[in-house]
Structures are given as structure tokens and as C-alpha cells.
Amino acid sequence: MKKAIGDNMIPKEWGFEKGLRLVKQAGFDGIELWLGDVPWFQLSTADAQVRELRHKVEDAGLVVSNVSTGLHWASPLSARDPTVRARAMRIVERQIETAVLLGSDAILVVAGLVTEEVPYNEVYQRCVDALASLGETATRAGVRIGCENCNAEHRFLISPREFWQFLNDVKSPAVGIHLDVGNIHDTGFAEQWIEIHGPRITRIHLKDVMKHRGRCGDQSVYTNLFLGDNNWPAIRAALTKVGYDGWLVAEMEARYRYAPDQQFYDTAQAMDRLVSGRL
Amino acid sequence: MAISRRRFVGCVAGSLTAGLSLDLRRPVDAGPRRVLLDLGEHCGLRESVAGYESALAGLGTGVTSRCTLLIVPAALDIPPPAVGAIMSCLRTGATVLLESGAGFATARDFRAHRAVLRDRLGVHIEAPVRLWSRRGARGVPYVDYRWPSTAKIRDFSRVVPLGRQSEGEGEIIAWVDGLPVALKRRLGRGDLIFLGSPLGPALWAGDAEARRWFGEFVVGRRCAPTSVARDGR
Numbered sequence: 272m273k274k275a276i277g278d279n280m281i282p283k284e285w286g287f288e289k290g291l292r293l294v295k296q297a298g299f300d301g302i303e304l305w306l307g308d309v310p311w312f313q314l315s316t317a318d319a320q321v322r323e324l325r326h327k328v329e330d331a332g333l334v335v336s337n338v339s340t341g342l343h344w345a346s347p348l349s350a351r352d353p354t355v356r357a358r359a360m361r362i363v364e365r366q367i368e369t370a371v372l373l374g375s376d377a378i379l380v381v382a383g384l385v386t387e388e389v390p391y392n393e394v395y396q397r398c399v400d401a402l403a404s405l406g407e408t409a410t411r412a413g414v415r416i417g418c419e420n421c422n423a424e425h426r427f428l429i430s431p432r433e434f435w436q437f438l439n440d441v442k443s444p445a446v447g448i449h450l451d452v453g454n455i456h457d458t459g460f461a462e463q464w465i466e467i468h469g470p471r472i473t474r475i476h477l478k479d480v481m482k483h484r485g486r487c488g489d490q491s492v493y494t495n496l497f498l499g500d501n502n503w504p505a506i507r508a509a510l511t512k513v514g515y516d517g518w519l520v521a522e523m524e525a526r527y528r529y530a531p532d533q534q535f536y537d538t539a540q541a542m543d544r545l546v547s548g549r550l
Numbered sequence: 551m552a553i554s555r556r557r558f559v560g561c562v563a564g565s566l567t568a569g570l571s572l573d574l575r576r577p578v579d580a581g582p583r584r585v586l587l588d589l590g591e592h593c594g595l596r597e598s599v600a601g602y603e604s605a606l607a608g609l610g611t612g613v614t615s616r617c618t619l620l621i622v623p624a625a626l627d628i629p630p631p632a633v634g635a636i637m638s639c640l641r642t643g644a645t646v647l648l649e650s651g652a653g654f655a656t657a658r659d660f661r662a663h664r665a666v667l668r669d670r671l672g673v674h675i676e677a678p679v680r681l682w683s684r685r686g687a688r689g690v691p692y693v694d695y696r697w698p699s700t701a702k703i704r705d706f707s708r709v710v711p712l713g714r715q716s717e718g719e720g721e722i723i724a725w726v727d728g729l730p731v732a733l734k735r736r737l738g739r740g741d742l743i744f745l746g747s748p749l750g751p752a753l754w755a756g757d758a759e760a761r762r763w764f765g766e767f768v769v770g771r772r773c774a775p776t777s778v779a780r781d782g783r
Contacts, residue, residue: 396755
């Protein structure tokens, strides 16, 4: 397995190049690029500029693990407004295009947002239709779409079997799950999600979760690896069982009040321990 | 509008050909009984077409009578051939279900939509209303249908409310949040049903109450199997 971390973790005042040097020095193999979430990689970033980003990544001795985005929180594929939906589709298409330019074969998509206004059944159907279509685009590009399990945040596809059925309904081998082991909270167990989805897992986001905090308080439920309630030995065993040998991508909250670069080193070392099984 | 591709659901063939409006003046026994008119680029919500198509298919083919039903999902600007088809149907005694798709339309499309409804069909509408920004957290603004049966169906965020109609020009059949959003009126020898809150997406998403209401509406129209006509461009 290879280790990556998101470029949205890089302190904004550092800039991309300095951030890449840190990522490399900390011991990561790759970097996850977040379309629309960092100043250097926007929807308006031209192809030539995207190629330049790739050169910078490679010059730093890294590769791009995958292309993610948080833009779908504001422009979900499940929106009722056709204009918003068209924008959401365009975001995914641009992710696919840039993944190819960046030499990656995976993107992360937040597939739908259930709200008081837009009910579950509509979101489900709209996302199935959208992803079936986008799956064809992804197939042509040689890219896999990983729908992230955002569970409580998008109030959608809460259980692993539900997610499994959703992927069955999409019926595209190019559409799988970008599994976040920290997003399951107290509604299940990450290792069971790994077992159920196995080969459908496109990438894995790593963070730990403090399940006892729930979602109602004013403190984050997320924390650094090994500080929370995830059963890491069980997660590691499940990864072995299903033969997952792909990217592990750290997705933490930037919680270090001082020396923010230290979080990169600590995270990389924790991931080494996870990969080696010394738990 | 050139309607150039036909697809039939059910067993009765339609008679739509390129560049022509529906011709339902011939004996209805030989023509389509339920026709779904897909306005193509003039349809504001593709899922609405899919919703009606699915719901009609689910109703089966068992009911027959001499009545004809034309369904126009999620209409934006309604091009003249489609208006011609609607008027032709109404003249011959058919029922036309015209669903507005203008809730999310651009200002330009909405103006065109309103003008056609007013000038050709005598239906007066107001600018779209965003239901959820009106209501805050007070609850779900269900659309309350009172005809042909009572039903409470989820809103679709934006509605096109009816304005003041001419005296005696129809009956309001649904309300949401105090706004009249559906109308039934006699036109020619037929009936025009105007929906200002899209029903098709609820049918498409499998909303049981929407399907029940629609089923009762269709059965009430006593129509035979369905033809689907699409803009093939």
C-alpha cells in the first residue's frame, strides 16, 4: 500500500511547492489534489496549468494519488435545480479530465446530499442516473469514480449494504467506493465496510473518530490516527483479507496549534505502523 | 419544433410525424389514447418525462374507453407545434395534463411560458415562488390535491402559482402554502389540467402518494395504453 495526504492540508501561506517538499520529507508517496479547495487547483485552472502541477508533483518525487473535491457540497449531483445539477456533472467531468492530465486513475465524488428539502428517494434516483452516465465517461478515460461514504454528513447511504445496493443500481464497473474509515462514526465498523466492498474500493481515506462525541456537540468527532475509537488492528486485517493494496490517503483536520508540519510527520509514521501491521 | 422520433409504450400506435402536430381528430379507437409529449429542449426537467413514462407503464394496458389523454411534462416555452397539438386535443374532447417546468426556468423562458399559457390557453400564472425560503423550518410544504382525489404530495421546491383567472374559467384543484398551484378548466370539448408544481419527479422517485393520485387521474380519464412521442433532435 502507498501513502498519500491531501494538498488541502498544506497551510495556505506555504504554497504548493513548499507543501510538496514537506509531504515528501514526511515520507509520503503521493498527494491527493483537491479541485476547488486550494488556490492552485480550481475549476478555472487550465489544462496547461494542470500539467504544470503534475510536473511540480513529480519534481518533488511524488505522484498524484487521486483527484478529490468538496465542490459537491454546494453543487450536489442530487440538486433539483437542473442548472446546479449540470454544474455538478461538469465538476465530475473536470475531475476526470484532470485526473488523466495528472496521471491518476481515480477521483472522489460526494454522491448526493439528502436535505429536508430534497428527500432521500429523489437523491438516490438522481445519483444513480448521474453516476451511470458519468461512469461511461470515466470508463472511456480509464478513471474510476469513488463515491465517498460521507454517512452522517450527507445523510445518504448510511449502511454498507445500502451503499452496495446503490453501486449495483449504478451498474458501472468504473464507479466504486472511496472508503473513509473515519466517517462511519457510531453507525457501524470500518472493517465491515472494507470486507463488504473489497474490490469496489477505489481509495481509502484515513482518519480516526471519537465515536462518543456523536454529531451534536460543538467539538469535532475526528482526530489523528490512533487517538480515536477505530479498531485499527481490525481495519488492517480486513485490508489484508480483501487484498487491498492501493492508496491510503490521510484526510485529517489540521488540528496542530503549533508546528503544523509536525502533523504530516506524525501522520506518515502512524500510517507506516498501520501498513506494517505493528499495532 | 420538429417531432421526429416515436417510441411507443403499450400496444396502441401513435400518429406523430416530423413537423406535424398530433392529429387526434380521427376516431379515437384507431389513435393513441395516452400520449406523452416530450418537448425535448423545451422540457425543463428530464426526470419528469421519465416519471410519467414509468407511472403510465405501471398502470398497465387493461383500461379502454373513448377518451384521450395528452401529457406534457415540465414544459418551458411551448413551441407552436406543441401548442397546436394541445389545442387539437382539446378541440376533440381530450384531456390535456400540462405540467409547468418553469419553476427553475430563466427569466426569458418563464416569460415565454407565461405568454403561451395566457394567450393560447387562457391560464394566468405568477412568477415562480421558492417555497422553502418562505417557510423556514416550519415543515414540509406538501401540495394538497383536491381533485380527482385528495392527496398530499411533496413539493418540488419551486412552484408556479396561478394568478387570477377569468371569471368562471376553471377550478383550482391543488394548493400549497396558501398558493393555488393546479387548475382544471374546460377548453373546447376537452379538459385542461395545469400543474404548477411538477408531479413527474415524484413519480420518477417512486412516491407512492403521487403514483396513487396519478393513477386515479388516468383511470378517471378512462384512457387506453400509452404512446410516447419525443422530440428527436
